[in-house]
Amino acid sequence: xxxxxxxxxxxxxxxxxxxxxxxxxxxxxxxxxxxxxxxxxxxxxxxxxxxxxxxxxxxxxxxxxxxxxxxxxxxxxxxxxxxxxxxxxxxxxxxxxxxxxxxxxxxxxxxxxxxxxxxxxxxxxxxxxxxxxxxxxxxxxxxxxxxxxxxxxxxxxxxxxxxxxxxxxxxxxxxxxxxxxxxxxxxxxxxxxxxxxxxxxxxxxxxxxxxxxxxxxxxxxxxxxxxxxxxxxxxxxxxxxxxxxxxxxxxxxxxxxxxxxxxxxxxxxxxxxxxxxxxxxxxxxxxxxxxxxxxxxxxxxxxxxxxxxxxxxxxxxxxxxxxxxxxxxxxxxxxxxx
Amino acid sequence: xxxxxxxxxxxxxxxxxxxxxxxxxxxxxxxxxxxxxxxxxxxxxxxxxxxxxxxxxxxxxxxxxxxxxxxxxxxxxxxxxxxxxxxxxxxxxxxxxxxxxxxxxxxxxxxxxxxxxxxxxxxxxxxxxxxxxxxxxxxxxxxxxxxxxxxxxxxxxxxxxxxxxxxxxxxxxxxxxxxxxxxxxxxxxxxxxxxxxxxxxxxxxxxxxxxxxxxxxxxxxxxxxxxxxxxxxxxxxxxxxxxxxxxxxxxxxxxxxxxxxxxxxxxxxxxxxxxxxxxxxxxxxxxxxxxxxxxxxxxxxxxxxxxxxxxxxxxx
Numbered sequence: 001x002x003x004x005x006x007x008x009x010x011x012x013x014x015x016x017x018x019x020x021x022x023x024x025x026x027x028x029x030x031x032x033x034x035x036x037x038x039x040x041x042x043x044x045x046x047x048x049x050x051x052x053x054x055x056x057x058x059x060x061x062x063x064x065x066x067x068x069x070x071x072x073x074x075x076x077x078x079x080x081x082x083x084x085x086x087x088x089x090x091x092x093x094x095x096x097x098x099x100x101x102x103x104x105x106x107x108x109x110x111x112x113x114x115x116x117x118x119x120x121x122x123x124x125x126x127x128x129x130x131x132x133x134x135x136x137x138x139x140x141x142x143x144x145x146x147x148x149x150x151x152x153x154x155x156x157x158x159x160x161x162x163x164x165x166x167x168x169x170x171x172x173x174x175x176x177x178x179x180x181x182x183x184x185x186x187x188x189x190x191x192x193x194x195x196x197x198x199x200x201x202x203x204x205x206x207x208x209x210x211x212x213x214x215x216x217x218x219x220x221x222x223x224x225x226x227x228x229x230x231x232x233x234x235x236x237x238x239x240x241x242x243x244x245x246x247x248x249x250x251x252x253x254x255x256x257x258x259x260x261x262x263x264x265x266x267x268x269x270x271x272x273x274x275x276x277x278x279x280x281x282x283x284x285x286x287x288x289x290x291x292x293x294x295x296x297x298x299x300x301x302x303x304x305x306x307x308x309x310x311x312x313x314x315x316x317x318x319x320x321x322x323x324x325x326x327x328x329x330x331x332x333x334x335x336x337x338x
Numbered sequence: 339x340x341x342x343x344x345x346x347x348x349x350x351x352x353x354x355x356x357x358x359x360x361x362x363x364x365x366x367x368x369x370x371x372x373x374x375x376x377x378x379x380x381x382x383x384x385x386x387x388x389x390x391x392x393x394x395x396x397x398x399x400x401x402x403x404x405x406x407x408x409x410x411x412x413x414x415x416x417x418x419x420x421x422x423x424x425x426x427x428x429x430x431x432x433x434x435x436x437x438x439x440x441x442x443x444x445x446x447x448x449x450x451x452x453x454x455x456x457x458x459x460x461x462x463x464x465x466x467x468x469x470x471x472x473x474x475x476x477x478x479x480x481x482x483x484x485x486x487x488x489x490x491x492x493x494x495x496x497x498x499x500x501x502x503x504x505x506x507x508x509x510x511x512x513x514x515x516x517x518x519x520x521x522x523x524x525x526x527x528x529x530x531x532x533x534x535x536x537x538x539x540x541x542x543x544x545x546x547x548x549x550x551x552x553x554x555x556x557x558x559x560x561x562x563x564x565x566x567x568x569x570x571x572x573x574x575x576x577x578x579x580x581x582x583x584x585x586x587x588x589x590x591x592x593x594x595x596x597x598x599x600x601x602x603x604x605x606x607x608x609x610x611x612x613x614x615x616x617x618x619x620x621x622x623x624x625x626x627x628x629x630x631x632x633x634x635x636x637x638x639x640x641x642x643x644x645x646x647x648x649x650x651x652x653x654x
Contacts, residue, residue: 092562105557119561154650
């Protein structure tokens with residue numbers, strides 16, 4: 001593996017849940033790469049397949065009820081081909097995960113310190129004392145006040161922000177190359193959110209991590225991500241450099257998402273824009289573009305075929321037949337007085 | 339932790355007093371004259387009054403209660419009307435026997451129940467789960483005295499492997515930890531263990547299925563834990579509740595084994611209660627109930643303490 005090849009390389013990922021009456025196609029052909037030291041935000045609403053994609057990278061879905069196909073290569077590991085023991089060795093060591101709600105994702109009856117020590121000793125042959133020393137260093141690194149005392153705290157004894165810091169420390173315990181974050185700031189207060197985002201950004205730069213970051217919060221994504229990938233109906237509908245996507249969205253869904261945001265400049269009493277309709281039924285996906293039903297610019301052609309990615313230059317791609325209409329609409333709204 | 343314990347111990351005092359009062363009251367408001375059983379039918383009124391005075395039945399009941407309580411606090415539970423021996427001796431010998439039997443039964447029930455529960459919880463909704471669930475429902479719903487009789491018929495009468503009744507060869511009172519005595523314990527203990535086994539299996543199954551569905555199990559997988567590593571976490575999460583249920587079951591078995599002890603003629607508290615009731619032996623009945631209640635309260639204290647030690651979320 002040379003240094004320029006991406007750390008995360010996902011090709012045509014498809015995830016189907018077969019547990020229910022009808023198979024649910026949660027992810028339908030996702031292509032995604034994340035380079036070393038790069039941070040990518042996977043954005044979308046509930047049920048867009050973003051968390052499912054993320055969890056597939058550690059193969060955390062119940063094996064019996066899930067069918068995963070396509071290719072996942074992470075730091076040279078063919079993740080879908082790993083046996084159960086190599087898979088366990090890979091999890092936490094090569095790629096690790098930060099969860100949305102650390103209170104639920106940490107074992108309630110073990111101290112946080114014990115859980116970090118357990119993780120280190122699972123992957124490396126070090127003594128308990130040595131592992132504890134490393135856990136203490138990690139706590140200092142994620143800036144938990146009075147770290148030695150906090151190591152002996154149980155998850156429920158910490159505040160939300162502190163718990164998320166502890167979760168990050170746990171995820172970094174075995175010096176992984178890839179960090180997967182599943183809505184890491186959704187459960188936190190606004191003031192704490194920004195601290196956690198800045199910490200993630202800082203750790204990423206210092207450790208050269210590749211971060212794949214799932215969120216539905218555009219504001220949070222802008223803080224951390226170098227690149228945006230917007231998901232809808234189990235596919236990435238638009239991706240590109242953060243500034244480019246924010247300033248120049250070319251998929252109607254991205255545009256609608258941005259318009260649906262409440263920002264500080266909103267006047268009191270103004271209606272928050274929303275997207276009409278509801279996300280597609282993943283057990284019964286339409287033949288054409290999954291967004292067409294809710295799209296203001298949809299044409300006949302949109303209902304017939306799934307659009308291929310249109311290359312818009314500088315790594316900016318959108319899966320839409322009407323990228324010109326979005327561009328036009330954008331100019332139009334910008335001309336309007338705020 | 340120490341303050342928690344002290345507080346809990348102080349709390350037991352009013353509970354014990356309440357229990358003592360109610361068991362005194364219950365026994366005294368129930369109809370029937372305790373002395374009828376031991377007096378000859380043609381006894382003179384004079385003799386009857388003498389005996390009434392001797393046992394204190396002629397005084398007002400508050401007087402009787404406080405007198406009894408005061409003596410009970412000093413370890414004197416009165417004298418059995420039927421046998422004339424001190425109630426305390428009778429009760430404590432019976433408690434010893436019951437404790438042995440109940441502990442063994444709970445241990446067997448806990449081990450097998452946990453095993454079934456874990457297997458069923460891990461493979462929930464598979465045939466293993468359904469088989470284990472059916473077995474535990476059977477365990478809870480089968481009448482235990484009937485099961486006891488079936489066991490006696492099969493293992494004593496047909497196979498001749500184990501003695502049917504009693505607590506030692508030749509009806510001896512002296513217990514010893516040798517096979518000659520232990521073999522008397524096997525049938526009653528196994529029969530009795532079916533009760534806690536069913537309940538513990540169902541509890542553990544629900545616990546394990548619930549724990550496995552929690553996010554932290556995914557969290558453990560995500561950090562590379564193997565199945566055996568995750569199993570330890572599941573056990574530690576399930577332990578507080580399972581132990582609490584086990585403690586309660588032990589409590590029930592201490593007092594609630596009247597039927598099984600009667601079927602196997604096991605000289606325990608259930609057997610003693612049974613005979614005390616039939617003979618209207620008030621001091622014995624009162625003393626036995628009090629001691630059993632005491633055990634129940636102490637056992638709950640012990641279980642709560644253990645739970646607190648294992649599960650940090652419980653308020654100290």
